[in-house]
Amino acid sequence: MTTASSVLIIGGASDIGRATALIYAGHGWKVTLAGRNLAECGRIADDIAVRSGQRPDVVELDVLRTDRFTAFVEAFPEAPDTIVCAAGLLGDQARDQCDPNRAAVTLRSNFEGPALLLGAFASAMAARGHGVIVGISSVAGERGRASNYVYGAAKAGFSAFLSGLRHSLVRQGVCVITVKPGFVRTKMTAQMTLPRGLTAEPAEVARAIFKADQAKRPGSLYVRPVWRPIMTIIRMLPEPVFLRMRL
C-alpha cells in the first residue's frame, strides 16, 4: 500500500489556502491546515471533508511567533511533501506609513514569519532529498508604489528569500515555487474594486499551485499570463516616468 502524499497549508483559513487545500484533498493528499484561528480552520476542514471525503488535520500557528517555529517543525514526524504558504496581511498603507509598530506587523506577517518558517522546513526537506515549497508572493513586490509600499516591500523580501532558497535547494531535490497571483477575489481584497480581466478566483490560483507542484519546475509564475507583460513594463519604466504616475 502506498502512503498518501502530504501537504501543509500555512494560512489554512485564507481563501486561497482553503481552495488549495480542497484541490489537494480531492486528489487524495493528506492535508494539514495551519492557522491562528483554529475554529475557522476546523470549519474549513469539516467543509473539505464533506466535499472530498478527507478531513484535513488542523494545527495552530501564528506566523508572528517565530520563537515557536522550531517546536512547530519538530512536531511533524517528517516534513510534508509539499508546503504552501498562503498567510499574509495587506495592512493599511496610510496607517502603516505613520506607525512603525503597525508597519512592522505588515512586514513581519508577509516576510519575516513566512520566510523563516519555510526556511526552517527546508533543511528537513533537503536532508530527505525531496519536497516542494510554494510561497505566495505578489506583483506588489516587483516595484514599490505609493499606494502599498509597506506590503510591497515585504513581498519583495519574501520573493527574494524564495529565490535564494530555490537556488540553494535546487541540487538537493527540493523545488521552490514563487506564485504571484495578481488580483484575487478574497477577504483580503473585499474592500477593493478589482479589474475584471486581471482578477482571478481563489480556485484558479489553487489550480495553478497544484499544477506547478505536479510539474516540479522550480521558478516563479504569474497565475494569469497577462501579468507578465504588465509587470515587465512596470519594472522597466524609467524612474522619472514612474514618479509622474499615480499607482
Ligand SMILES: NC(=O)c1ccc[n+]([C@@H]2O[C@H](COP(=O)([O-])OP(=O)(O)OC[C@H]3O[C@@H](n4cnc5c(N)ncnc54)[C@H](OP(=O)(O)O)[C@@H]3O)[C@@H](O)[C@H]2O)c1
Ligand atoms: N487576494 C489577492 O489579491 C492577493 C494577491 C497577491 C497575493 N496574495 C497573497 O495570497 C495569500 C493569501 O491571501 P488571501 O487573498 O487568500 O487573503 P485572506 O483570505 O485574507 O488570507 C490571509 C490569511 O493569512 C492569515 N494570517 C495573517 N496573519 C497571520 C499570522 N500572524 N499567523 C497566521 N496566519 C496569519 C490570515 O489568518 P486569519 O484568517 O486568522 O486572519 C488569513 O487566513 C497572502 O499571502 C496574500 O498576501 C493575495
